[in-house]
Amino acid sequence: MQNSLLNTHVTTIDGEATTLEKYAGKVLLIVNVASRCGLTSQYEQLENIHKAWADRGFVVLGFPCNQFMGQEPGSEEEIKTYCANTWGVTFPMFSKIDVNGEARHPLYQKLIAAAQRQSRRTRAVFTNEW
Structure with a gap:
């Protein structure tokens, strides 16, 4: 899973096509975000976590998404500036993506598939009789 995740093509908030390969060996917190959400203040908390743990290889990656009640309607430049x-966000931000539905970004396809596999494994461990 890790290699396929790192090979995923993404676009930075500045429009640069890239992959997540430069984050190899890092612990990633991948978050879908929105600037007009009731939880927008979490940007500050995400930034604090990012700064506090960066020297230990922890990186927050923000992926704006407009799929939840249209709470991220701005352009990439507007999102970045805001x-x-x-x-005070300095953690890496990426262009808007879909996290649900038929147009779900490949990154979230991989994350959801991995979470489902892990959930099945965890359920098997806790439901087996010892």
Whole structure:
């Protein structure tokens, strides 16, 4: 899973096509975010976590998504400016993606598939009689 995740093609908030390969060996917190959500203040908390653990190889990756009640309608430039100026965000941000439905980004396809596999494994461990 790790290699396939790192090979996933993504686009930075600045429009640069890339993969997640530069994060090999890091612990990643991949978060779908929205600037007009009731939880938008979590940007500050995500930034604090990112800064506190960066020297130990922890990285927050923000992926804006407009699928939840249209709470991320802005352009990438508007999102980037808002996050930096309002919340001091320095963690890597990426272009808007879909996290649900037929147009779900391949990154979230992989994350959901991995979570489902792990959930089945965990359920098997806790439901087997010893």
